[in-house]
Amino acid sequence: MAHDHSELLKKIKKDMPEDELLQDLGDLFKVFGDTTRIKIMYALYEGEMCVCAISELLNMTQSAISHQLKTLKDANLVSARRDGKEIYYSLSDDHVKSIIAEGYEHITE
Amino acid sequence: MAHDHSELLKKIKKDMPEDELLQDLGDLFKVFGDTTRIKIMYALYEGEMCVCAISELLNMTQSAISHQLKTLKDANLVSARRDGKEIYYSLSDDHVKSIIAEGYEHITE
């Protein structure tokens, strides 16, 4: 071991959230950590879109988009609504926008 | 191709940030997308810490911590200051806290 930190560590450990929460936090940000998913979320800023339109917009396979939408849905970031053959996705709540906005701020300065 | 979306797509494309920025955004969130790094950032909430203390706190190799600190530093999320043999790391700015706070809110509700 190295020099003594016990005092400091005791204090910090007390204020740290539980491991499970920290894990969930990491998992959440992992979802934001992909350009395709970021683009999908940005595309939904204006309102709902069907899978078909998203894949055309991003010039990507329908399958690839579907897989990513599932990831986003599992993280409660987007919701789905069926209308006939099509399924429309939209942002689940405003958290998506605020999280992206905070990231945006860090980058552009 | 599928049914027609040209009108919608034209509008959305106009409002979408450039690809490079979206890439940078994804890269930034990727840094937050790891539990070890989240823990390190949380540990620095109270103030600066040396590498030694962080690795003791997280019960991880000094090498592992150093690698992650480099990742955080490259993303301008932490800064380093040398004092003798030790190097003290601290959060670069308040963005770290606000980004984590937004993620926290999404999870806990």
Place this chain on the structure above:
DNA sequence: TGAACATATGAACAACTATTCATACGATGA
């Protein structure tokens, strides 16, 4: 009911990532 369309999904593969190990670098004090 069957054909066509929109979407979902499982398996497979290539690309990426976090940790470990070994070692190098830089500072201190004897």
Place this chain on the structure above:
DNA sequence: TCATCGTATGAATAGTTGTTCATATGTTCA
């Protein structure tokens, strides 16, 4: 100057992840 301590770093490896391909599910309309 040399031994020691704190930290950084490159290479290797195991685990993870995004896309593709093939195919399945569900809906509409004739």
